[in-house]
Amino acid sequence: MPPNVDVLVLGGGPAALCIASELNQRGVAVAGIAPDPLDAPWPNTYGIWADELKMVGLEQLLEHRWSDTVSYFGAGGTTAQDQSYGHGIDYGLFDRAALQRYWLERADGVVWHQDTVQRLEVNGATTSVSxxxxxxxxxxxxxxxxxxxxxxxxxxxxxxxxxxxxxxxxGRFSPPPIDAGRFVLMDYRSDHLSEAQRREPPTFLYAMDLGDGVFFVEETSLALAPGVPYDVLKQRFQQRLDQRGVLITEVIHEEFCLFPMNLPLPDRSQPVLAFGGAASMVHPASGYMVGALLRRGPDMAEAIAQALVNPALGSAALAQRGWQALWPIELVLRHQLYQFGLGRLMGFNEALLRTHFATFFALPREEWFGFLTNTLPLPRLMGVMLRLFAMAPWELRRGLVLGAPATQSPTFAQSSG
Incomplete structure (x- = not known):
């Protein structure tokens, strides 16, 4: 039985639309299967450093952009501890509808089936999807x-x-939870927590002024296995607001996020290809992925388009070409370095994490930016990690070499007030 199309894409989110659009732009016959309508609104927000989007010429897809970008790494409670660290680089929030529309327009002509995939079966030259x-x-x-x-x-x-x-x-808050016109990447101040809570794995505030009196304020954890429960995050979020005398006057949207940070790379010999989260493309150091989709999608699509020209190549051979383009050895090794670093940070207590990030953002801007966006070549990445180690105080060096101190608890206890 002849194939319906050259490439069938599973999914309807950012990764699926990205790769379908790139293939379509190269003249590949593409179809897709998604469980929901393709134009259904995406529920989550997607942030990105503006310079990362500038690399691919798509800054017009930002709905919000901030030049006042800061973090707080002190414990809080005193003027010195409340000092902000200015990042000196713009941060943006995608206009989700515009990003979705951009990819859908580039995927014009792609037929999408609203259905749920149950089984894949590779039959040599083709793959059947039931x-x-x-x-x-x-x-x-x-x-x-x-x-x-x-x-x-x-x-x-x-x-x-x-x-x-x-x-x-x-939502809307009274008084405002952060300064007007500001983006806060990480606020690790913890004066709102009890002593027992400070012995638990730390969380931080991620917040931004969306204009017109609306703010997006989020309590976030770094990677943890298992992930920090939502009720713990919600309690800490409320405690943080209470400590600062901030009330929520209107809830426009509640956001719940949980995504994998150290998902192993897929078996790259399998005859089915992956892209996006399915291909472990979430950055282990930052949790971001959309920038990687925009940068890496064209190369993978080009490799697939060139391989499809050869009619003798079946599913396994085509997938192999795609895997090689998506995960060349350079990117595999960089991913392993990031995974190693994440494994160290996962055990750090609050004080050590604050020290780590204060040291990290003291690196030259192009180095910490390249680290967080995974745009540094492997030798440069290794050099940045060595520089970070050289700059670190002794207790941080110990943690980076030996892991978490023996007294650090790796999981949350029962939430305490």
Missing amino acids: CASGATLQARLVIDASGSRTPHIRRPDQGPVAGQAAYGVV
């Missing part, structure tokens, strides 16, 4: 871009997957 509706579609290559929880992509079991969790509110 859906809940009873429909079966065939393609020379299937790309799973349906997210990190997909059952269709094989990956090694390397233990519990650490999740970065967040609870937030888009």
Whole structure:
């Protein structure tokens, strides 16, 4: 039976639309399967450093942009501890509808089936996809871009997957929770916590002024296995507001986020290709992915388009070309370095994390920016990590070499007031 299309993309989120649009722009016959309508609003917000978006010429997709970008790494409670660290670089928030529309327009002509995938079967030259509706579609290559929880992509079991969790509110507050016109990347001040809570893995505030009296304020954790429970994040969020005398006067939207930070790389010999979260493209050091989609999608699409010209290549061979383009050895090694660093940070207590980030953002701007965006070549990345170690105070060096102190608890106790 001949294939319906050259490439079948699974999923309907940012990763699926990105790779479908890139393939479509290269003349590849593409179709997609998504469980929801393609124009359904995306629920989560997507932030990005403006310079990262400038690299791909898409700054017009930002809905909000801040030049006043800061973090707080003190314990809080005194003027010195409340001192902000200015990042000196613009941060932006995507206009989600505009980003979705951009990819949909570039994917014009792609046929999307609203259905749920149940089973994939590779038959040499083609791959069959069986859906809940009873429909079966065939393609020379299937790309799973349906997210990190997909059952269709094989990956090694390397233990519990650490999740970065967040609870937030888009709303109106009195008084404002942060200074007008400001973006706060990390606020680690913890004077609102009890002594028992300070012995638990730390969380920080991520916040931004959206204008017109509306703010997005979110309590966030770094990666932890298991992830920090939402009720703990919500309690800490409320305690932080209470400490500063801030009331929520209107809730426009509540946000709940949990995404994997140390998901193992997929088995790159399998005959089904992946992209986005399914391909472990979430940055282990920052939790961001959209910038990587925009940078890496074109290269993978180009490799696939060139391979499809050869009619003798079946699903496995086509997938191999795609895997090689998406995860060349350079990126694999960089990913391993980031995973190693994340493993160290996951055990740090509050004081050590504050010291780490204060040291990290003291690096030259192009170095910490390149680290957080995964745009540094491997030798430069290693050099930045060595420089960070050289700049670190003794207790931080010890943590980076030996891991967390023996007294550090790796998980949350019962939430305490």
